Amino acid sequence: MDFKTFKTVYEKNPVLEYVNKRAGKEPLATIKVVTYNHAKYISTCLDSLLKQKTNFDFEILIAEDESSDGTREICKKYAEKNPHRIRLLLNSRANNIPINGKPSGTFNSVYANFSAKGKYITTIEGDDYLMDEKSLQKRVEFLENNEQFVACFHNTKVIDQETSKEHHVFNYRRDRTIKAEDLLKVWIHTASLLYRHNLVNLFDEDMKNIVCGDFILRGKLAEFGAAKYIYDVKPAVYRKHNQGIFSPISLEAKTKLAIDGLQYLLNHYKTKKSNLEINKSASNLYLSYFVSHLIKDRKIKLNYLKKSFLYGKEANYSPCQIIKEFLYLKLYRL
Template sequence: MDFQDFKKKYQKLKPHEYSNSVPSEPLVSICVQTYQHVSYIKDCLEGVLKQKTNFPFEILVGEDDSTDGTRDICVEYAERYPDKIRLFLHHRQNNIYINGRPTGRFNFIYNMSSARGKFIAFCEGDDYWVDPLKLQKQVDCLENNEDLVLNFHEAKIINNNETIQDCYVNPSLRGVLNNRRLKEGPYILPLTLCFRNVIKDFPEEFFKVLNGDVFLLSMLGNFGKGYFISDLGKACYRHHGSGMWSSQSEIKKLVNQLTTYYWLKVFYDKKGDTLMAQYFYDKYYSRSFYFMEHLFSFNQDLQVSNRFFLDKHYMMSFWYTLYKGTKKATGKGHFFRRKFLNSLSKV
């Protein structure tokens, strides 16, 4: 689905682009998606604006119609930096729901599709960059290595400005990641990424998963390799109660993870990439088995079933209850397990 088709399908009201004088040919586009980030958005924008580069860059701020004052701050910065910031004022009527939950997916794709740079970087409105040479070093690396589609660096996770995890990047990702490893969708925080502007079409499957970061990384793996840059300051990823991902229960996180595996399997099936389709098929079923057999042991089965029911996943609740009851009574229950997994794939 290209940008025009995307707008035909999802855009009910045209976003307003705030008046600006940003150069038409920046080398890098920084995408900032923000909603209800009044306490954080200044840190985010200041971290981007302090970047020291020998090339022009644009900052695309997608403001998703916040009610807490975030929009006023974004307008203030757009007026102060008209040569840097392209501000898009969005409408909630365009919001895309995934699994019955409102998301920032419209805002995200609108920003990415409006990006004019050769390279793209992300910084969500509640996160912030620390190193003023981040963009320069990442772009230099990509310009000097044509086989790379992206690079990334270390980050730390904070809550109320206190560090709760000092290093995020798994040691196995510190180095060169080949195409296959990227297509597997490794856990890399988006605010550490810089990548080539090569994604022009988004598949239907992308609109069915809440965790778009993993899906995007997998898509980028079809265009080149990845590389971890070790000599950059750690960016700051905020973990707070109103975050799209951090606010979810553990059950919902796992269900969304499984849903992502399922739709990536479908995506690669359509591409004819049987190797990756099989990889995500195996991930989906092995993780599902862990989910059903181990994660909710110690007499928590009833609570899990009730949780599904309260989340309006009625068929999941139904099949899960039958599976666990049958397994306890007979040691079997494979039929009900298959039914549960099929219902899970439709979440």
């Protein structure tokens, strides 16, 4: 779906833009900030982005989803003070695309994606932030010098706002290549992920009920190549709190969302005739999700099992291979 069609179908009220005053050529990179009711955190986020030190031009594109807690007013002040760096999109809640009967950030995020001008793009939620002032420089530099990679990323520190407990997502001690077929298996937080903007179309009609946008992004990037983990960058910070989209929901609910995303990707791969290894990896992951997380509803589980056999067959898995995989995952709870 192109931008014009997206606007025609989904934009009920016009999105207003604080146009920045950058002169000259387009920015090399876009930092997309998606925010809704992040008044407690948004200043820390934006300050960390404005401190980025680069030898190239970049834009900070804020997509503000008509918050009710003062976030919009804070974003306006930042845009007014930094007109050469910040572009601010002021969305209306009338444009919201509900998923499973609940409001979502889909319109806000997709509209911003279409609006981004950079050759490279990275997305950060308004309640997260970067710790390293050279984060953007190092990631862009890597992709500029390594055309065979579609994306690169670094570590993330997860901080629980309720308990103050924290942990790092990765324990890698050096740079590491993540093969295309493994991109779905590795949880890469969006704040650390930089990718080539022109590779993927991040929205179509079949995605209207898909919540796991970062998962879909990795799955679509996998069609074009591998990603690189960059060790020598301080981690991004992901705040885990009860106001987040995913943190408050149950493990079973998260699993169902992931399975919905995998179903979408498997159908997408079939249409695009994606390579066998990626298709196998997605089929394998599809099976492991509902087995390992022990969905309670027996009818739902059986339905997923039947579909996993079908997807496995399309990925050239023999029935014997699928049964062995099922038993292995069930035994070890992987």
